[in-house]
Amino acid sequence: MLVALVIVMLLIGLFVLAPIAYFLFLQRRYREPAHAHEIHRLTTEDGWKLRLHRRKPEGEAGEPIFFMHSLSSNHLNFEIPHGYSLVDYLVKHGYDCWTFDSRACRDAVPPRRGVRMKATVDDLLTKDIPAALRHIREVTGHARVHWVGHSMGGMLLYAYDLKYNGEGLASASTLGSPPGFKGFRLKPRPTLIWLNRHAHTLISLAFQALAPFFDFWRPVSSLVPINWDNVHPKLRAKHLFHAAEMPLPIIGEQMYGWASGKPWTMCDGTLEIDKCLHQLKTPLLAIFGNLDPFNSLARANGFFTAIENPDKKMIYLSRANGNSANYNHIDLAFAVEGEREVFQPILEWIQEHPVNGAARKRKTAA
Secondary structure: HHHHHHHHHHHHHHHHHHHHHHHHHHHOOOOOOOOOOEEEEEEEOOEEEEEEEEEEOOOOOOEEEEEEEOOOOOOOHHHOOOOOOHHHHHHHHHEEEEEEEOOOOOOOEOOOOOOOOHHHHHHHHHHHHHHHHHHHHHOOOOOOOOEEEEEEHHHHHHHHHHHHOOEEEEEEEEEOOOOOOOOOOOOOHHHHHHHHHHHOOOOOOOHOOOHHHHHHHOOOEEOOOOOOOOEOOOHHHHHHHHHOOOOOHHHHHHHHHOOOOOEEEEEEOOHHHHHHHHHOOOOOOEEEEEOOOOOOOHHHHHHHHHOOOOOEEEEOOHHHHHHOOOOOOOHHHHOOOHOOOOOHHHHHHHHHOOOOOOOOOOEOOO
């Protein structure tokens, strides 16, 4: 009886300690990258402590660019792989780049226990982003900044533009950011939603723990909309381990609801984004990939055509349009030919819209 009890205790210890040991090993092996020249800490009106990571060019810093991450990432969304990223490219061309860790990221510090799991997309829009933009303007002395957003980071640009009339923005560039989900229905994932709601920390650790397998395992799933053949070869597990974030429960459920057919409304239902996208005021470069399940060509064209502001441009990346690959959703941020097909158009758009100059009127699609 005693032997059996000892064996059971050993097995329980093994199952508990082995995952802990594995995760500690990963943390030691994959040190958190430190690319920023400066890390700025700011406090929101409701007490959250957030981080802005600043990368400056040599010599005098140029115009500021604010980068807003996607649903399942953080500031590293635009920093990997280091040396080949969008931030690297724009810093090289003289821009002052600010990547953001909103309250949706693991490094954000809430004002008190129990608050983290209550964060919403509205909080990102009305508390985090205004505080970040205000801080950048105060530090740099520029009245306006450029905005670059990937996926949710661009959806929040649409919402910010509509709520605040594009206040403080000189230009916007979005990567795979859905203009709503009309005609799209996400496959139901009730089990994952339940687990994320009731065991978020455990799910987050498991999500990170999968990162090393992506060096040789290429999952195909609606949860991972990526063209693996179009991912930059320098992007490795050490990058994904720190860049990947499991969405906070309410934020994830809000995005899931919109992708499942619910109206895209924010600010307690007072901001009906689906119905107002044609009113966007910020000069917009919208980049989409033809394999992206969230952005069909018809949906992208409908969105672009409806925008009343003529200062706009749309790029739809596909082999049929002369690009090197058929782009999906995630690989837009770090594609093999990203520098030429994604980064350069963003640079040119920013150059055409200086923060202290009048925006040029245009209406083009590519």
